[in-house]
Amino acid sequence: MATERTFSILKPDATRRNLTGAVNAVIEEAGLRIVAQRRIRMTKEQAEKFYEVHKERPFFGELVSFMTSGPVVVQVLEGENAVAKYREVMGATNPAQAAEGTIRKRFAESVGENTVHGSDSAENAKIEIAQFFKDSDIAA
């Protein structure tokens, strides 16, 4: 498996509780490298576009309002099999179902406020990275 990149967001519940360093430590301990990182305030338009696939879901409004409720940290992570590796390190969407040691098991408060986002495929990772980073922002 070649080196791969994935897109990550440390969500507003992580910044609110001052957990960005603790989450980054888990990411780095898993062997993923943070090759780009920026703290931003997502606009409603950015959040709606980012989560467009969920626009018909009942939780869409709540999700957009949460993602714009405070600062987030957007990141590009790099490593062997980074997409699948990060999904494993994040744990299940619902923290109650997440495996021991995963970010969501350790830190997440609820299925909505679940601390991190990670791309679900290499193809989506490319699309998501391009929404927030230029090639020149990434230093591998």
Ligand code: RTP
């Ligand atoms: P993400 O996209 O944020 O990495 O999370 P995921 O793949 O594990 O979960 P996904 O199904 O893509 O859902 C996206 C985000 O929507 C919120 N959500 N709320 N209230 C609910 O039932 C519910 N279900 C999903 C979560 O913030 C989830 O991460």
Ligand code: MG
């Ligand atoms: Mg998802």
